Every structure is written in structure tokens, then in C-alpha cells.
Amino acid sequence: MEILAGAGTHVATTSSHWQEHLEVPDLSCGTYSLPAGGTDTQSPHTEDEIYVVTRGRATLWTPSASAQLGPGDVAFVPAGEEHRFVDIVEDLAVLVVFGPAEYSRAPEDRA
Template sequence: MRVIAQAGAYHVADGATYAEHLRVPCLSLGTYSLPAGAHDPQQPHTEDEIYIVLDGRGRLWTPDEVVDVARGSVVFVPAGEEHRFVDIAQDLTVLVVFGPAEGTATPR
């Protein structure tokens, strides 16, 4: 067992910030922090993702859909799907779970 005490802590130095807290072969976990009004620069990943919004408010965009997200939102994004947070109205703090670990999957 491992307690991941720092997971979910909002931290922004200058713009969007991702802090990885755990990496094992089958998954990785990190906190993604985006200040209000920020641009989300992320590109599609080769891994499936689950976003768990801990705080803040904005929208999650994909080419086919845009959904409002706020505290308590849980969203699945399949590997390879273009996506990004937009219209960030309040600082966002998001737990991100990658399966398998980020950067380890072969592109589909």
C-alpha cells in the first residue's frame, strides 16, 4: 500500500502544471492544475485517461462533444482522442489516471 498524500494539491507555477505522483506499469496518477483563463496545451495521449475534477469549473472539449466539468465530475477519454480543457472559469484541480502508465502505450 502507498498513501499518496500530495495527490490533488493545486499547484501552478506559470500556466498549466502536471505533477505525477505514482507510476507503475499498469497505470499512472497525477494532478493537473490549470488557472482560470489558462490555455490547455495537451495533445492526445496513447493511453486511456480518467479525469476526476476535485475543484474549479470549466469545460472539456473533444471534436465530437463539449461537456461542463466542476467538482465531482468524472470523465473518461479514450486513448488517441483529441481533447483539452477550455473556458476555465475557476482554477481547475484534476486528478488524472492513465492506463497503462502515461507514455508507455503503443499508439493505436
């Protein structure tokens, strides 16, 4: 067993912030934080993702749908799907779980 101390905790910053908490071959987990009014510049990932909102409010946008999210909401984004957080109205913190581990399916030059 391993306790992931600080997982899901917002980090105050003027831009996005990523902190990885765990990486094993079959999954990885970290916290992604964005300030209110911030811009999410992430690109599609080669792994499936689950987002668990632990703080703040924002809209999760994809080409096919958008959803307003707040604390306790959980969203799934399949590998390769374009997505980003928009309309970040409160400092946002999301616990992100990648399956398999982030970048494990990425080309060698990206990993």
C-alpha cells in the same frame, strides 16, 4: 499500499502544471492544474485517461462533444482522442489516472 499525498491539489501557477504521484506498469496517476483563464495545450495521449475534478470549473472539449465539469465530476477520454480543457472559469485541478502508465504505449522517441 501507498498514500498519494497531495493528489488532486491545485498548484498555483501562471500556466499548466503536471505533478506525477505514481507510476507502475499498468497505470499512472498525477494532478493536472490550470489557472482560471489559462490555456490547455495538451496533445492526445496513447493511453486511456480518467479525469476526476477536485477543484475549479472548466469545459472538457473533444471533437465530438463538450461537457462542463466541476468538483466531483469524472470524465473518461479514450487513448488517441483529441481533448483539452477550455473556458477555465475557476482555478482547475484534476486527478488524472492513465491506464496503462502514461507514455507506456508511446514511441521510443516520445517516452
